[in-house]
Amino acid sequence: MTLPLEDRLAITELISLHGHLVDDGQLDRFEEVFTSDVVYDLTAYGQGEVTGVAALREAALALGAANPVAHHVTNVVIGEVTGNEVRVRSKGLGIMADGSCGSVTYDDTVVRVGMGWRVSRRTVSPRRVPLNETSRP
Numbered sequence: 547m548t549l550p551l552e553d554r555l556a557i558t559e560l561i562s563l564h565g566h567l568v569d570d571g572q573l574d575r576f577e578e579v580f581t582s583d584v585v586y587d588l589t590a591y592g593q594g595e596v597t598g599v600a601a602l603r604e605a606a607l608a609l610g611a612a613n614p615v616a617h618h619v620t621n622v623v624i625g626e627v628t629g630n631e632v633r634v635r636s637k638g639l640g641i642m643a644d645g646s647c648g649s650v651t652y653d654d655t656v657v658r659v660g661m662g663w664r665v666s667r668r669t670v671s672p673r674r675v676p677l678n679e680t681s682r683p
Contacts, residue, residue: 549627557656557663558622561636564665565617573603580665581657587669614640619652630658631666638670649673 549557564579566572576599580586586596586605596605606613618639625633634654641647655667 549624549632553632553663554624557624557632557634560656560663560665561622561634561652561654562619565619565638568606568613568617569615573606576603577664580668581659584665585667587667589669590671611643614648615643616641632656632663637673 560579567575567579580599580602582599583597584599584602586602588594588596588605593605596602618641619636620639621635621637623635625635627633632655634652634656636652636654638650638652639647640650650673651671653669653671654665656663657666
């Protein structure tokens with residue numbers, strides 16, 4: 547199934563909006579990005595899955611000053627489209643208060659809700675080694 551350009555743009559903006567909301571402390575607007583029953587998978591960080599917008603908000607608040615001061619998303623790739631569900635992969639950079647930086651990969655399931663799109667599942671995978679531990683001869 548081919549996804550119209552308007553939907554591709556809307557999904558890309560949706561993915562970008564998350565960083566702005568978090569960095570601005572507008573966690574009460576998470577419903578603009580996520581479904582109410584979102585599954586936010588932080589297993590790679592030892593935190594398991596956070597389910598629901600309210601729990602996601604609480605997790606962000608509990609992290610407090612350990613949160614990045616800036617979230618940047620890039621390399622958004624819209625993949626498989628199945629009906630009203632789309633797979634999206636993107637890269638994220640988090641800048642910490644001390645100036646250090648971390649990189650993640652977001653693997654999202656985005657679903658059509660009404661006239662828009664929302665993330666129903668996000669898996670966050672940290673990038674800690676070059677080439678994903680693949681060695682080259």
